[in-house]
Amino acid sequence: MSENKTVEKKGCGNFFTGLVLAALLAAGIFTISKEFLYQFNVEPIYKGPGVTSTKMLSDYNPFLKGTNGDSKVYILDSGKPGATFVIMGGTHPTEPAGLLAAVMFVENAVVTEGRVIVVPHSNNSGFSTCEPGLGHVPYFHIKTDKGNVRYFRYGNRGANPVDQYPDPDMYLHFPSGQNLAADEIRNLDRAHPGNPHGLLCQQVAYAFNRMCWQENADMIIDHHEAPPEKPLVNAICAHQKGIDLTSEMGMELEMDFGISERVEISPIPLHGFSHRELGDFTPAIAFLSEVPNPSQGSARGVTYEELIMDGNIDQVYANLQKHNLLKVNLVGLKMEERAGRNVAVDMSLALNYTKRTPDGVKNWYKPAQFDGSKAAGKIAEMYQGVLDKVAPNGVMDEAAAHAQEDLIGNDRPLWIMNMPTYDEIVENGIGHYLRDADATPEEIAAAKAKAEKDYEAAKKALEADDGLTVKDLEDAKKGA
Numbered sequence: 001m002s003e004n005k006t007v008e009k010k011g012c013g014n015f016f017t018g019l020v021l022a023a024l025l026a027a028g029i030f031t032i033s034k035e036f037l038y039q040f041n042v043e044p045i046y047k048g049p050g051v052t053s054t055k056m057l058s059d060y061n062p063f064l065k066g067t068n069g070d071s072k073v074y075i076l077d078s079g080k081p082g083a084t085f086v087i088m089g090g091t092h093p094t095e096p097a098g099l100l101a102a103v104m105f106v107e108n109a110v111v112t113e114g115r116v117i118v119v120p121h122s123n124n125s126g127f128s129t130c131e132p133g134l135g136h137v138p139y140f141h142i143k144t145d146k147g148n149v150r151y152f153r154y155g156n157r158g159a160n161p162v163d164q165y166p167d168p169d170m171y172l173h174f175p176s177g178q179n180l181a182a183d184e185i186r187n188l189d190r191a192h193p194g195n196p197h198g199l200l201c202q203q204v205a206y207a208f209n210r211m212c213w214q215e216n217a218d219m220i221i222d223h224h225e226a227p228p229e230k231p232l233v234n235a236i237c238a239h240q241k242g243i244d245l246t247s248e249m250g251m252e253l254e255m256d257f258g259i260s261e262r263v264e265i266s267p268i269p270l271h272g273f274s275h276r277e278l279g280d281f282t283p284a285i286a287f288l289s290e291v292p293n294p295s296q297g298s299a300r301g302v303t304y305e306e307l308i309m310d311g312n313i314d315q316v317y318a319n320l321q322k323h324n325l326l327k328v329n330l331v332g333l334k335m336e337e338r339a340g341r342n343v344a345v346d347m348s349l350a351l352n353y354t355k356r357t358p359d360g361v362k363n364w365y366k367p368a369q370f371d372g373s374k375a376a377g378k379i380a381e382m383y384q385g386v387l388d389k390v391a392p393n394g395v396m397d398e399a400a401a402h403a404q405e406d407l408i409g410n411d412r413p414l415w416i417m418n419m420p421t422y423d424e425i426v427e428n429g430i431g432h433y434l435r436d437a438d439a440t441p442e443e444i445a446a447a448k449a450k451a452e453k454d455y456e457a458a459k460k461a462l463e464a465d466d467g468l469t470v471k472d473l474e475d476a477k478k479g480a
Contacts, residue, residue, distance in 0.1 A: 042072075042127065043152050045103055045120055046435040049447030050076040050110035050418065057119070060214060061196065061207035068163045069200045071124040073211075074106045075117055082114025083353055083414040086211065086220040086284070087346060088274070089119065091188050093126040093155025094296050096140065096308060097335060098223025098289075100152070100430055101342035105419065107435045110451035114414035117215060122208070122222075123188040125159040125200060136295075140308045144431045154295075154308060158186030164200040174198060176271040184272070189222065189288075192277035208274075212282035218412060219349060221287040222274040223342050227297030228317060228326045228333065232290050235262040236345060239279025239286040245356065246287065249348040256348075256471035257422045259341060289345050291338040292328045309335045340425035347419060347470050354413040355466055415459065417451035421474055 047054075055073040058065035089102025102120040109116060121127055130136045139151050161167075164186050171185040172178070174195045184190040186201055194206025212220060219242070226233045238246040246263050253259040266275045266286070279286035294300055294311035301307075301316040311317070311333030320326050420433055439447070454477040461476035462468055468476070 042121060042124065043150070045072070045074075046107055047074070047438045048107040048109065048435060049439045049444040050108070050116075050451075051106060051439075052077040052079075057204060057207040057211075060210040061194075061203055063196060063203050064207055067200060067203075068125045068128060068160065069123075069204045071119060071121045071204075073117060073119050075115065076105070076109055076111045077115045078111040078113050078415070080113045081412075083218040083350075083357070083412040084115045084117065084215050085346070085350055085353075085414055086117045086208075086215070086217045087119070088122045088208070088220065088222040090121045090127065091123050091222055091274070092157045092224060093121075093123060093153060094131060094136070094157045095223075095225035095293055096152060096154060097225050097291055097293065097338035097342055100142075100335065100339040101223055101346070104339070104343060104425075104430070104433050105346070108418050108420070108433055109416050110418040110447050112415045112417050112451055112455035114412065115215075116414075116416060117211070117217070119208075123159060123201070123204065125163045125204075126157065126186075126188075127153040127155040129156045129160040129162070130154070131156050135303050137303060137305050137308070140305045142309075142431045142434060144434045144436055146436050148436050150431075150434050158183060159188070159201050161186070173271045174202065178271045180272065187272075189224070189274055190272035192272055192274050193281035205277075208278065209282060212278060212284045217282065217284040218414070219287065219353060220274070220278055220282075220284045221289060221346060221349065224288060224290050225293035225296055225338065226290045227299070228292040228294055228311075228328050228330075229297060229299055229320065231327055232264065233292040233327050234260060234341075235264050235290050237264040237266050237273075237275045237288045237290070239266045239275050240268075241279055242285035242287060245285065245349065245352050248352045249345065252348050252352070252469045253344055256469050257344060259344060259422065261341070261345065287349070289342060291341050292333055293338065294330075294333055334426075336426045336430055337422075339430055340420075340422040343419060343425060344422040344470070347416060347421075350414045350416050351470055351473070354415065355462070357412050415455050417454045417458075418447055421471065 051074050053075045055075065056070050057073060058070045059073070064070045087102055087105055089099040091098070093099070099120055102118050105116060105118050106120065130138055137154055140154055141149050141151050143149050167182045167185055169182060171180045171182050173180055173190065180190055185199060188201050188204055191201040191205040192209070194204070194209045195202040196206050208220070211217065236246055236250070243265060250261045250263050253261050266273070266279065268276070270276060273288065275286045275288040278284055292311070294314045294317050295303055295308045297317070299316055299320060300314055307314055312330050317326065317330060321330055420428070425433065457477050458473040461473060
């Protein structure tokens, strides 16, 4: 009898132990699943006084609807004719200065002539995961003037593998056929000009292609960061159509803020880049800017939140600088300076575009895609063949081939008010220019009234002297 009772007790113990382990396992799965799903939440971005409407990338490419590649598009429309400027942030979510520059435009800018279109999370999928094996933190935080703390994702350079899997053994870029590294297929900046029948990143790139056409974009800029040891830092890469415009911008930034911004010409043989393909396949002048980011570099020490915000504190890079192994000085790597450079570049491009109208803005450059003849070339024919299934004659018919020429000689100014200068961002911090909620009707009315007053003062000053710079116009607004 006693032996039977002993066996019975052992059985009860195993049963209850199993229940406890199952409950713990279920709790663990629930916690991990909750955290996994939380990754797909997008941090709030508040509409500033200049935001007149919002769209989604899926409005330009319906195939994105319901996917993690879809992302919000903010329209800042003056209601007056003028140029359209598209600003891309977050193409690489490990490069947060571009995201923050885009957010500052959304939450502050008021456009008084022309339009600005901002996409802070261009590669929305990439914000939902971190780089595997690199020890990145998933978030960084910035305190606003009211004491509230805003959080921002620090994501993956490419799209989330959950959204685009598996990577192929070989990535052949479409439509050039150029052979690229396999994992670059999840890199938005290797997916342009896009493919409506492709994988997620190609679909997102195609949405930007369609945006440039449908919104008649004059300029589009793609903000990036790079490790301090890489050669392409503190530089802007310009499509051949924008060389003169970019050169003027570089000289003015040096005069105004002491910012050295090297101008690089977009290499024609390299495919997939925004500055190459959006310049070739759309009427827009395409740019890509690069600022240094120590938290992204392979030579960094421990990656923690302070390194993202203040690159000067990394001791590994400090040691490299002592041995002259960096392309930039550690001074100038704080987030305020990196995001401030992006804002300064955008504002200077807008002003110089305005100064050059109506005399002609673009260095005329006609790639094969815009030949308008039967001998347009195999790449153009292949791309048009794909697009014809979705939007017949959507890109390379003869009328579209001359879309760029139609812009030359037309008066397409772009006036952006209510944005801080580089010096102000560095002095006051980014948190000073982040909102805690959407702008109220009273705030919108007050900001627009001020913007109109500043606009009139700046425009009058520029009419008197067309050699004025961004800083000159800021002084004119303050003196009005």
